[in-house]
Structures are given as C-alpha cells and as structure tokens.
Amino acid sequence: MLKTNRIILILLILGAAGCLNQSTNKEFNSLANKVAALKIVHKQYTLGQKLTEDQKKLASQNAAKDASPGTYKFNDADLFVVAEKNSDRVLILYEHYENALKTKGSELIGSLMLEFGDPTVFAHGKTVYWVYNADGKVSKESFNKAKGAPEQLEILATVKLESSELLLGDKSKQKSKKQDKQEHAQRVYYVISSEPLLKLLKAQGN
Secondary structure, three states, X not given: OHHHXXXXXXXXXXXXXXXXXXXXXXXXXXXXXXXXXXXXXXXOEEOOOEOOHHHHHHHHHOEEOOOOOOEEEEEEOOEEEEEEOOOOEEEEEEEXXXXXXXXXXXXXXXXXXXXXXXXXXXEOOOEEEEEEEOOEEOOHHHHHHOOOOHHXXXXXXXXXXXXXXXXXXXXXXXXXXXXXXXXXXXEEEEEEXXXXXXXXXXXXXX
16 A cells, blocks of 8 residues: 555656646747747747757757757857757857957948847947847837836847957058957957746756
8 A cells, every 4th residue: 555655656746747847848938939939030040949950960960068958059150059958949049259350340240230130239339239029129219218127128039249349440540461460359259049038948947
C-alpha cells in the first residue's frame, strides 16, 4: 500500500510538472508570436520567429560555445544569432566589432535605417534606438511624450546601435588613411532583441 501511494505521488508530481511546462511554454510562445508579428526582419532572420530548416542546419555547422542556458548561438558570416533551444525561436541578432574604422559605424547606421526607417531615439551621437510596441515602431514624437512614463509604451522589442565614437562625425576634416585608422578606430555593435521575451525566458529558469 505504501509503495502504491509513493508511485501515485510520483505520478502526481510528474503530471504537475508537465502541466507547468505546458503552461510556461504556452506563455513563451504566445509572447514570441507577438514579437514575430512585428516582422523585425534582418538578414533573413525574424525576431521571435522559428528558424527555418536551412537556418537550423547552418546553426549546427557554425555553433558558438558561449551560449546562455536554454539557448544556442551560431554565426552567419558577421551576424550572430541566439535562439531558444526548445522552440528554435530567434531571441537575439547582433554584430560586434572591435577596432573598426570610423566608416563602419556609418555603414551600419545607413544599412539599419534602410531596413527599419528613421530611429526612435538618437542619443549623444553615439547610440541609436528603434523601439517597437504591439502597434509597430514607436515614433520619436510618441517616445518623447512618454518619457515621464515609459511603461505606457509597453515596449516589445528594440534595435540598438552603439559606437564608442560619434556615428555622424564631421566628414569635412579629411586626414590620411593612416591617421584615420589610428585616430578613428572604434568599438561598434548593434543588437536586435526583445527584453520582455528574454526576461520571461530567464524567469522560467532557462
């Protein structure tokens, strides 16, 4: 009898764990679907959306070792992609450059503006944000109005570009190529992500 009760208890615990996993997976997928609906597409990867079979094949061939728990990371040329292990949904897209020439920042901001349009925020000439809520990209005007209460925006995703040097410098001052390389080397990166999605993933213990 005691053995039977123990078996029943184990089955109940396993059943509860299964229900919990289903509930958390459902919550994660529901939020990921909202992010994917924003159609933040970069180099054929869509934030929040599942990787295609070809992309998963590429991931297995170009795996990176420093992925966080519950995720895997791979590179597609200069682009790094972080995906959730169970669902293969895209969590983060980023590129990072150390000691890049000044022109790299200009190239990146130009290409990102072609993809995502005018930025929502341009801070101190070195940081640029494109901010998204459920309705799509947040305009500069809407963002400025909500500065006192940013939680009202209910931000779902962001595209962030940051440089150690001014992204829009004074191009009228021409220097030799050697000087330019020495004096304008910069650290520059961009990251495309959904903070709410990452927070939920962390809260679920992944």
